[in-house]
Amino acid sequence: MDRLMPAGIAAPELDIAQWFGEETSLAQLRGKVVLIEAFQMLCPGCLNYGLPQAVRVRKQFPEVVVIGIHTVFEHHDVTGPEALQVFLREFGIPFPVAVDRHDGRGNIPITMDTYRLEGTPSTILIDKSGDLRLTHLGAMPDLQLGAMLGELLAEKA
Amino acid sequence: MDRLMPAGIAAPELDIAQWFGEETSLAQLRGKVVLIEAFQMLCPGCLNYGLPQAVRVRKQFPEVVVIGIHTVFEHHDVTGPEALQVFLREFGIPFPVAVDRHDGRGNIPITMDTYRLEGTPSTILIDKSGDLRLTHLGAMPDLQLGAMLGELLAEKA
Amino acid sequence: MDRLMPAGIAAPELDIAQWFGEETSLAQLRGKVVLIEAFQMLCPGCLNYGLPQAVRVRKQFPEVVVIGIHTVFEHHDVTGPEALQVFLREFGIPFPVAVDRHDGRGNIPITMDTYRLEGTPSTILIDKSGDLRLTHLGAMPDLQLGAMLGELLAEKA
Amino acid sequence: MDRLMPAGIAAPELDIAQWFGEETSLAQLRGKVVLIEAFQMLCPGCLNYGLPQAVRVRKQFPEVVVIGIHTVFEHHDVTGPEALQVFLREFGIPFPVAVDRHDGRGNIPITMDTYRLEGTPSTILIDKSGDLRLTHLGAMPDLQLGAMLGELLAEKA
Secondary structure, three states, X not given: OOOOOOOOOEOOOOOEEEEEOOOOOOOOOOOOEEEEEEEOOOOHHHHHHHHHHHHHHHHHOOOEEEEEEEOOOOOHHHOOHHHHHHHHHHOOOOOOEXXXXXXXXXXXXXXXXXXXXXXXXXXXXXXXXXXXXXEEEOOOOHHHHHHHHHHHHHOOO | OXXXXXXXXXXXXXXXXXXXXXXXXXXXXXXXXXXXEEEOOOOHHXXXXXXXXXXXXXXXXXXXXXXXXXXXXXXHHHOOHHHHHHHHHHOOOOOOEEEEOOOOOOOOOHHHHHOOOOOOOEEEEEOOOOEEEEEEEOOOOHHHHHHHHHHHHHOOO | OOOOOOOOOEOOOOOEEEEEOOOOOHHHHOOOEEEEEEEOOOOHHHHHHHHHHHHHHHHHOOOEEEEEEEXXXXXXHHOOHHXXXXXXXXXXXXXXXXXXXXXXXXXXXXXXXXXXXXXOOEEEEEOOOOEEEEEEEOOOOHHHHHHHHXXXXXXXX | OOOOOOOOOEOOOOOEEEEEOOOOOHHHHOOOEEEEEEEOOOOHHHHHHHHHHHHHHHHHOOOEEEXXXXXXXXXXXXXXXXXXXXXHHHOOOOOOEEEEOOXXXXXXXXXXXXXXXXXXXXXXXXXXXXXXXXXXXXXXXHHHHHHHHHHHHHOOO
């Protein structure tokens, strides 16, 4: 079972090349619990587990801010922003999605590297104070994600 | 979306005719978060939603105490303790189950009446201080139940 | 993958103690494809797989006759006709259900024994000529059951 | 409920720009029951219903030939053969997939137009004699698809 990390380590700012939906930043979201779903549009686990779960959080927890981040580390040629835009519209993704920036060296984009994500889907939780409290790779039971959200929502900013 | 009730109202003690599995009481469980699943063995919503969810909580949250309570308010003749025992074994219910006591007046058993439950399945949450924090009738998304469990677990006793 | 048995062996008549819903017999159903779902009301596999699949067949194949048969071979005391009647109503079983007759010797009821069923749920298929074409124990993919129904429906009586 | 069309109308040959997996043709498949799943790689209904069902048929019916056809009629820029190749590998599609040919006029590719498909996912069934017996748009219960396959498999070539 996953557990939240203790508070105390600030979540690094996202380094974003492009936004679909309303642009934001972690600095702007201070005071809110934030769930960031890191995905790739042609990753089966993202389509089957990660993104549907993030959509459920968005629908069931109006006080949690949900953001997607497209962390492309493979198949860059066919999953660029133009393809992503089609994907987001066809699949009806209801939250803002950011394109993780590449610095032109290697395959791993900058934010994915900064957060040391090991693949997709990955779920990131940030508390009201802007601290990083979870990075989780792969599917996670709703009960467990819910428990961590409940704990973060109950914390004072 | 369900939310926890504020603390301050003590959960009434269970009034139990018979236990299957280890007997306990709310008094003994003080200091623990407790989930009580009120069900009837021939209630489809209990079999499809309430009991499987309680089993998931039992498996995923070792620090939460899960109890079933058989609150028979209809079909008493065919859902007595002998039938319940078969049901619990056949369906592999992994937590202790209490039989709500009838006082011989009316169809509603005593604990169900005390907690003002409106039907089955109903989910009851009790905090570490023994206060009643939720009674919920019917199915509930795992994310939401998880959030309430996470909040209760994060509270100090 | 299950396959139909060749035609040529007549399905033995059902030996029924009591009907819930419209009484019938295999003799009366000659000319129709018949699916008989053998179940016990406190058998998890029956509730999770066998009965829901039989309900789907009933809803999707108006030209197939679907019958349930309650083949009680364990827990007789708590799954008698009175309990079964509650079960059928609570779970909304939409097809006629027959209670397999016990001859008072051993636990296995007569029709279950005649058909050599090995447990519940079991699915029986009978063709338009009244021949026995399948007895299957346990869950079965819808595609495969559908294929056998499609083949039987295409046969001439 | 869908039903097979009567035999008598030959299925038009596929007009294919490129194959992934073993190349074939309807002429070569004469004598076999053929299921063709028409899809687009960024179509949610294809990912959630059409393709998983075609994969189940492939796994459960070794005597049925399953083929995918990528009938791109929208978002051509981001769903070309290079993107499709990634998709097929990432999603583990286990059957040969053909790219429907465009004639450079309009958005609808040639085979899709010839078969008068109205969208994706569409399921096509061809009998052992090479006749077209079904075109179905959208999701379809496994029981019903199974019944049509069972009927086609039972027919003589």
